[in-house]
Amino acid sequence: MxxxxxxxxxxxxxxxxxxxxxxxxxxxxxxxxxxxxxxxxxxxxxxxxxxxxxxxxxxxxxxxxxxxxxxxxxxxxxxxxxxxxxxxxxxxxxxxxxxxxxxxxxxxxxxxxxxxxxxxxxxxxxxxxxxxxxxxxxxxxxxxxxxxxxxxxxxxxxxxxxxxxxxxxxxxxxxxxxxxxxxxxxxxxxxxxxxxxxxxxxxxxxxxxxxxxxxxxxxxxxxxxxxxxxxxxxxxxxxxxxxxxxxxxxxxxxxxxxxxxxxxxxxxxxxxxxxxxxxxxxxxxxxxxxxxxxxxxxxxxxxxxxxxxxxxxxxxxDTPEPVPDPVAPAAVPTGHALRVSGLRFRWAADRPLVFDGLDLDLPEGARIALLGPSGVGKSTLAALLLKFAAPEGGRITLGGVDIATLPAAELRRRVTWLTQDARLFDDTIAANLRLAAPDAEDAALWAALDRAQVGDVVRALPDRLETLCGEGGLRFSGGQARRLALARTLLSPASVVILDEPAAGLDADTERAFLQTLDDAMGGRSVILIQHHLLGVEHPTRILRLAAGRAIPAAG
Amino acid sequence: MASIPAGAEAGAAALLKREARSERARLTTPILLGLGIAACGVAQALLIARLLATLLGRAEAGVADLAAAAALALLMAALAMAQERAQIAAGEDAKARLRAAAFARLLAAGPQDERAVGEKSALVVERIEALEGYFARWLPAAALAVLAPLLIAGAAALADPVSGLILLGAGLLVPIAQAISGIGAGVASRRQFAALQRLSGRFLDRMRGLPVLVLLNQQQAEASRLGAAAEELRARTMRVLRLAFISTGAMELIVGIALASLAYRHGHLVAGTHPAPVSALFTLLLVPVFFAPLRAFAGAYHEQLSARGAAADLAPLLAAHTPDGLLLEEVPPKVTVTFQDVRLTYDPSRPPALDGVSFRVLPGETLLLTGESGSGKTSILRILMGFRRPDGGRVAINGHDVTLLRPSELRRLCSYVGQRAHIFRGTIRDNIAFARPEADDAAILAAARAAQVTEFASDLPQGLDTLVGEGGFGLSGGQAQRVAVARAFLRDAPLVLLDEPTTHLDPGTEAVVLDALRRLCVGRTAIVATHARAARGYFGKVLQLSAGREAGDRMAGN
Incomplete structure (x- = not known):
């Protein structure tokens, strides 16, 4: 004591x-x-x-x-x-x-x-x-x-x-x-x-x-x-x-x-x-x-x-940091090509391996669709790419630099992830969006909202950008909250974006419209699109299916 | 006592008064014990005065007096211990009763109460705990602050009337000083609580979304915002305390004046031999004994303000009308649901959620509600769950108006699977059994199988007995949803309500779960809010909604 x-x-x-x-x-x-x-x-x-x-x-x-x-x-x-x-x-x-x-x-x-x-x-x-x-x-x-x-x-x-x-x-x-x-x-x-x-x-x-x-x-x-x-x-x-x-x-x-x-x-x-x-x-x-x-x-x-x-x-x-920052960080890479080789990972020693020799290549500007049933490890891969967990074996490189040698903050400035349960905080819409870009002007916020197909919903609210979201975005329907979270991700300056079921909770028409415009919304950024299935409007450069701890090329 | 102007505080005062009355019997004991301690203190002061006078050659006291003083010391220690216990007991009952009432009201309000969970939990935990000081310390201290000084001043007056009056006058000054500083402090105390409430609500909210903050590199910025909130709390609290502490200074001034007056009375004014040496020393020694209950009162005063602030927050919740209604004699095996021109508005500044919806679903039928998000699908389910009462129109089950039923009775009729199932901390088995705690293992296993839970649970080291955390740690969104479907199977109710239950499932799992859900719907009345794509998985009639109304014709489909 x-x-x-x-x-x-x-x-x-x-x-x-x-x-x-x-x-x-x-x-x-x-x-x-x-x-x-x-x-x-x-x-x-x-x-x-x-x-x-x-x-x-x-x-x-x-x-x-x-x-x-x-x-x-x-x-x-x-x-x-x-x-x-x-x-x-x-x-x-x-x-x-x-x-x-x-x-x-x-x-x-x-x-x-x-x-x-x-x-x-x-x-x-x-x-x-x-x-x-x-x-x-x-x-x-x-x-x-x-x-x-x-x-x-x-x-x-x-x-x-x-x-x-x-x-x-x-x-x-x-x-x-x-x-x-x-x-x-x-x-x-x-x-x-x-x-x-x-x-x-x-x-x-x-x-x-x-x-x-x-x-x-x-x-x-x-x-x-x-x-x-x-x-x-x-x-x-x-x-x-x-x-x-x-x-x-x-x-x-x-x-x-x-x-x-x-x-x-x-x-x-x-x-x-x-x-x-x-x-x-x-x-x-x-x-x-x-x-x-x-x-x-x-x-x-x-x-x-x-x-x-x-x-x-x-x-x-004092619980140990899951992935401590490197003591002597490497120089920040200029490129943002992402390469995963020989990845092995499990959440705990007594749990089965999630990945066993996974290889993945995401050249700059590429758009990969990553498919597979729930529980196969699609979100786990995203967690590893963002250093929320450290692999047991294998390497992940960004622009040729092993991410293990990069400070997490630098990595997350370049790679971002719209998680499945991305939360809205009990604050205004503007404050929620500015988490991704603290200095963004209102115009930029509106642009992101429009690209996420939620601009009209916000415009119809009496307080517009100053509307409070409620705890966990409770004041909005599931689909609206999802689109607000998406707008937040779109505001991020990261050059690699991982979209984990971005259209979950959206109704079919909006989902289709959104995925169709995804290319425009993303600009020249690299994208990993995690989906259960493809609607046929996404136009990824490659389609991969996760199975048995590896990523296998698939036809869609 | 501070007079607090705002109308909301009237409820707080009424609440505290009501509870104090029901605790009256328990409060008598600590008060009587406190009076006993004061009486012992007086007796001991007399013995010590006699001993001191003996030292000064003006009295005849000896070892017997010393022994008596020691015996009184032991008695006082014992009484103080007994008093402490009695005080705690006085607060316990009131806290338990109020906590149960507050929690029941929060459950009854359900999702309609949109405050953050952290805020609600602060009401049931912190706010109730803040009341303890009121019953355990403030009420006994307030009674003793009147009774004990009167007793002691009376004893002093018996020895020397002027000294008695000096003590009595000093005692009367104390509540005046308290009131002057307390009027502003009462209002400020409420502000302090509001700040504390926001701080704890904000923390839970930010903790839950910590991954988002870390992802966006906002953890440092959020930490400094948290620091700013803490700073605001400090500023608010210090505003309360700056006033509250004036009474502390005033109290010390009064003690000093009493001591000095007695010193002048017995030291300065007397020339020659003091006529009553024991009385002079006795009245002086009574000063610490006299002020002890007043100090306890001053110490408890802030607790009273805190309790009043807490009670003001609790009063509206406790005064809330508990939903009442008829009870079901038994759950009917078949139900028909009828909506007639139903209207519902959450927020007058926004368009209505339901604007005249009508339909009928018969036993064995499935009604699919489709439409954009925000078109009113979830609102229909909320009415049937008893979370909301319609603002207009009629909702009937088997011909009986549902608003006549108590909301919890309405829920006995239905199984529900929402968009995002909440996984409680416990094993997967506990989480399934949650829907029907009396279910046996075979029934739980059957439900787990039917919902495809066993498929992923068998890969886990402890199977169905694997511990899952709050928020569903270790379970993917799809897995958590399957647990919720298993709950619905286990519940086996005549009315099935599904709110986009397959939104988070991949096509493979979705197909299997849809199959299971279809089987769940067979022979029951089912209402399913769903997206057009998933709707193809069910057989039923479709009600397309748009902005709270039916869009186009009802059509048969599959």
Missing amino acids: GRDLARVLALWSGRGAWLLAGVIAAVLSTLAGVALLVLAGRVVAGAVAQGQPGAVALAGLGLGALLWLRPVMLFRPVARYLERLVTHEATFRALADMRVWFFTRLAARLPAGIGLRQAGDLLARLVADVESLDGLYLRVLVPAASALAVVVAVAVAVGAADPGLAAVLALPLAAALLLPVALAPVAARAGQAVARAQGGLRSAVIDPLSGIEDTLAANAEARASARVAAEGAALAAAQRDLARRAAWGGAAGSLLVQVALLGTLGWALVAGQSGLAAGLMGVFLAIAAAEALGLMPRAGAALAAAGAGARRLFDAA
Whole structure:
């Protein structure tokens, strides 16, 4: 856990100034609070002692304290306000960095999609786990720094007068300070259980809602609700367990502070007149310290939650990259002829080979039609051409350069792929299109929409290019969404385009019209057209059929 | 308490009030325990005051007082633990009840609720969790912030009336300071939640399309857009907190004023021998005890705002009318579907999806709906699935108006295969059995065979027990679709609704699946939305749609 948290702090180092400023404000505010109670105590004790033999010094101290009372009284609220403001500001900045870092890491690691990791779980990771990290700073580091400052101040102030009393007072306080660290591993397990339960609940909610039509069609409402209720109950049990542990930690912490307070009183009773001044100060210090240390038991739970959150974040962020970029990338090729030779590939060691010695040649400007039944590996070939997966054997070259030696970003600037499930994002049509060409003018967007035969549909919408697509393009019919995705691909500057069932979901007339105009739409680019079958209007330069892991010339 | 102006917030307040009332019995325990802790604190302060006075030579206390103080310390620790447990229990019930209600409403709304799944899940998970602080901490803390200081100020007044008044006055200042900073914070709290909601919805959306982003080299740009969204969240949240924290500063000022007033009262004004040394020390020592429940109240105040923001988002959902209607006594073996001049409009700013559609399908018949995408094929199926109620005209099954039936009952009549089947996380077998959980293995296997699922499943290491992920990881589009067809076989319902089920299948598979689907349709009532090419695979009459109307004559065909 320590290593994970150290790594979190390292990721936050860019916000070091904010974080440090927050800690300083917290220490000042806490010390001011302690000083306030001690000063008030001195004033009253001085008054009470007045007229008592040997208490002249105390009375004098009381008068001095009275003078200090007002500035400290005014300083404390300002320091406290600044502390809360600066610490929260620092946390939010650090957490924003963390979100971006995590997203970027995942983008490099899970390019082929969410796969077996559940989307619900990933959402839990980013939102909840990243947020649990704010506890590391706000509820662990800041209170710990304040409490430490109090313990040190107490030890120094009392230690100057009487080292023995300083030990009686400061040792239990120090123990209360360290208690959360000692309890953290146990609390961490409970914290992990809560985080797991929350992820489970979120998945139980997201899975049926993602497939809402299928859920309802199967009359599965009651089953889905029962699962949500069960996961909710599991979460409640985990939270109860965590709270119980936190309560134990809290009780132990407050008892240690009481030991310091009552121990000091006992010491003063035994010491009598000689230790009166030091004893009095000690008692008020102990009472004041209780407040600063009172936050520490919660720190244990927060530390545990942050540790658990950090573990899960790093677990996801540290999965190996499926295809790491080359350390010393080759020079970017000038041509874009694509050649595949002797390709061997399988998705996992225990799955059958998808390709076994596949050869394929795509000269510049050529248009290959790649046919075959579903599941034969047409889309897998596209994934390999774009380095979403690495071949087990064989070579793929672009313009004569092995793509294994090219950075993925350079490759994807030259080769693009309209996937079967190309998603539209919950944003405007324009924003969706500009993903492919961030600087494109509106005119270029309209041209692409027209070439994808969807320009008239968009023109008929009241908000036109600014129409929101809804999640996964839900606001459009399947065919319309497909054509919008196609328009996005057409905007890409890539010179090689892989079209994976570009006309799926289009009605027959539109499909035919679209495939007829494909040549114009593509300009001089090389095209790999993946289709179940040819309509006879595509005019490819070559037709290949995938079978038994190889590409075989076919007649159509 | 903050007064929140907007009308939507009235629903939030009503919701929280209703839930608080039903949790009343559970809330009494933590409040009583909190009062017990306060009473122990008062007693301990008195003992310590006596001990301090003894040190100063003004009282006679000894080891017995010290031992009593220690016993009180133990008692307080025990009470605090019990209180913590009681608080958690108070929130649990309310959360479970509200979560179930919110989720049921989302299911009932179905595809009609077009919000992103991430947004919906945030309602059921985060928003409900945000309510916990309201029941577990805010309500007990609010009660204790009134009762405990009164108890303590009363104890102080018994020792010294002026000190009691000082504490009471300080206590009254606290809620005033809270209210002043809280009025603006309530509105800002809602904005913060909206930002959080958008952030989580956006993330799930972008995660799902991560391959697209990576393909287009947009992952870095999207990361910085995500950073900008996070930055917006920070700005919004800090706006809430800048106000909320004023109350923290105000609180400390009030504590300081109370301490200083007591110090002046007992230190400055008294000349000569103090008349009541134990009382003076006692009232001073009561200050931390007095402010402890008020501090807990201030700490919980932000939770109350958060809960109120969450409740405002939940209230419209929970207030939504649950679709009601008649229940089916049994599923009839044969159904006749009649549409009479049916009209449906999704969005008033767009043309109607259905603009006067009429047809009748008899048992054993198959009706093919053809037409361009957006011509209304899917809308007809949505009405029959109970996802939508028609805006006009009449839809009847066996002569009975379907709008009288509860939508879920309507779905008991039909098997459905859509354009893009959702594959749930689980095994292939689970995914097929989903359509009829009580089905036995033989029935599942028969359905898998009929839909050609066994053909590809037998090549997988675990066969039908192969785990498939959310979104259908490991299954191609065609394979996922075949699983959906298997579901329809297993369901064995009298009405078959197919929404372009072979769009993603290659001709080879399509032919086989069409054959299977034809067998599925035999003896049942079937309505199939399909493209002209695929329509040749079915035997049935064709209804050609165009812009929500029938285009041309109905014709017999095959």
